[in-house]
Amino acid sequence: MDPMTALHTPLTDEICESLRSGDRVLLSGKIYTARDAAHQRILDAIEAGNPLPFPPTGEIIFYAGPTPAKPGMPIGSIGPTTSGRMDRFAPKLLELGLKGMIGKGKRAPEVREAICRFKGVYFGAVGGIAALMAKCVRNAEWVAYEDLGPEGIMRLDVVDLPLVVINDSHGGDLYEKAICRYRQRGSVP
Amino acid sequence: MTKVREISCPLVTEAVKRLFLEANTSLGEDVMDALYRARETETSELGRYVLDQILENAAVAEKWKAPLCQDTGFAVVFLEIGQDVHVIDGDLHEAVREGIRLAYTEGYLRKSVCDPLSRNNTKDNLPAVVHTDIVPGDRLKIVAMPKGGGSENMGGTAMLVPAAGYEGIKRYVIDRVEAAGSNPCPPVIVGVGIGGTMEQSALLAKKALLRPVGKPNDRDERLNRLEREILDEINKSGIGPQGYGGIVTALAVHVEMMPCHIASLPVSVNIQCHVARHREVLL
Numbered sequence: 119m120d121p122m123t124a125l126h127t128p129l130t131d132e133i134c135e136s137l138r139s140g141d142r143v144l145l146s147g148k149i150y151t152a153r154d155a156a157h158q159r160i161l162d163a164i165e166a167g168n169p170l171p172f173p174p175t176g177e178i179i180f181y182a183g184p185t186p187a188k189p190g191m192p193i194g195s196i197g198p199t200t201s202g203r204m205d206r207f208a209p210k211l212l213e214l215g216l217k218g219m220i221g222k223g224k225r226a227p228e229v230r231e232a233i234c235r236f237k238g239v240y241f242g243a244v245g246g247i248a249a250l251m252a253k254c255v256r257n258a259e260w261v262a263y264e265d266l267g268p269e270g271i272m273r274l275d276v277v278d279l280p281l282v283v284i285n286d287s288h289g290g291d292l293y294e295k296a297i298c299r300y301r302q303r304g305s306v307p
Numbered sequence: 308m309t310k311v312r313e314i315s316c317p318l319v320t321e322a323v324k325r326l327f328l329e330a331n332t333s334l335g336e337d338v339m340d341a342l343y344r345a346r347e348t349e350t351s352e353l354g355r356y357v358l359d360q361i362l363e364n365a366a367v368a369e370k371w372k373a374p375l376c377q378d379t380g381f382a383v384v385f386l387e388i389g390q391d392v393h394v395i396d397g398d399l400h401e402a403v404r405e406g407i408r409l410a411y412t413e414g415y416l417r418k419s420v421c422d423p424l425s426r427n428n429t430k431d432n433l434p435a436v437v438h439t440d441i442v443p444g445d446r447l448k449i450v451a452m453p454k455g456g457g458s459e460n461m462g463g464t465a466m467l468v469p470a471a472g473y474e475g476i477k478r479y480v481i482d483r484v485e486a487a488g489s490n491p492c493p494p495v496i497v498g499v500g501i502g503g504t505m506e507q508s509a510l511l512a513k514k515a516l517l518r519p520v521g522k523p524n525d526r527d528e529r530l531n532r533l534e535r536e537i538l539d540e541i542n543k544s545g546i547g548p549q550g551y552g553g554i555v556t557a558l559a560v561h562v563e564m565m566p567c568h569i570a571s572l573p574v575s576v577n578i579q580c581h582v583a584r585h586r587e588v589l590l
Binding site for chain 2: 119140142154155182183184187194196197202222223224244246247248249252253280295296297300301302
């Protein structure tokens with residue numbers, strides 16, 4: 119297995135172009151949480167011509183809603199939710215300069231195309247290792263939509279967040295590669 | 308005359324609270340054993356990397372009493388109420404709700420329940436889904452099962468035609484798991500309910516998830532075979548841990564069955580992620 123690649127936010131076209139599906143990454147820097155309800159509000163803001171909660175250029179969104187932080191801790195347990203539910207919002211955000219998304223599960227063809235066109239990247243985070251992942255979060259602060267509770271937008275300061283590149287800007291898809299390599303019967307579904 | 312045994316509501320509340328807190332921070336031995344076996348079996352490097360992180364997470368969560376997953380689930384409760392139990396000092400269902408409310412608000416668990424249309428969060432993880440059975444005896448069994456949304460979303464029910472038979476059931480279950488791919492956080496446990504009515508098959512599928520992981524259905528040899536055949540096919544899919552590729556896509560397949568209408572063949576699939584959380588107590 120190849121060694122892990124250390125990455126720091128913000129991401130650029132060059133960084134994204136250097137990544138390949140299947141690469142293991144340790145990500146450090148600032149990232150933003152947002153899931154279903156926050157994405158709807160961001161889209162509403164775009165359509166209404168209102169300012170966005172954060173400028174998306176070069177940034178990464180983590181599809182995540184953490185548990186509440188215990189006293190003295192920066193955050194509770196945190197991990198990815200299913201990305202497919204955000205597919206209808208992702209191409210627009212990539213067009214506006216968003217570079218990366220972190221989640222789990224397959225993306226729609228239009229998201230994969232937008233990742234290629236706008237030179238972005240989709241990272242997979244392992245689901246169900248949220249206690250371990252919380253140790254990578256050094257600080258968390260509210261950015262917007264606090265009323266949404268776990269669905270609000272937070273800015274996280276992360277160190278060595280373990281990720282794997284699922285979709286790269288060259289059209290590579292780890293889930294497809296995986297099936298081709300490990301499937302032991304019949305045709306690819 | 309049979310003596311009635313009294314169980315007080317505050318005792319139920321305390322038990323429910325403790326069960327949800329424990330279930331969310333600590334995996335059962337059966338799940339841990341299945342994960343260790345998966346780590347030994349898996350041939351893909353990325354798959355083993357994922358399983359190592361899953362095992363490390365379980366140790367961290369246990370040590371710090373931290374939620375294993377940020378999705379601390381929709382609260383599903385199974386009550387088996389002995390017919391000689393007399394519940395005193397309040398309303399049994401309110402006692403269960405209070406236990407959940409306390410676990411989720413005081414225990415730093417995520418509140419993941421909302422109005423389906425407005426999507427406004429109910430803020431206390433209520434309501435819960437509570438299944439009650441009246442059984443012989445004077446005990447009260449409480450099973451707490453926090454169920455994550457990602458895996459729950461990947462289940463399904465099919466009203467197959469009787470002619471679809473054994474092979475039709477097999478095909479439907481395998482297709483569901485393959486279509487789900489990486490979404491439900493594999494390696495998964497697959498609960499299958501066959502027969503009954505539409506809603507009963509779904510309940511059987513959920514109850515199948517409560518069986519110790521990998522314990523075969525020992526009441527019906529046909530189901531035992533079905534479980535092994537489906538598991539084998541799923542693990543040939545190539546999906547692997549988290550969909551990153553490999554030979555361990557499911558840890559187990561559990562099938563439950565009951566008779567159905569002569570016109571019907573209901574089949575339900577309920578998928579459980581690798582964070583298979585449930586805890587029970589007998590009061």
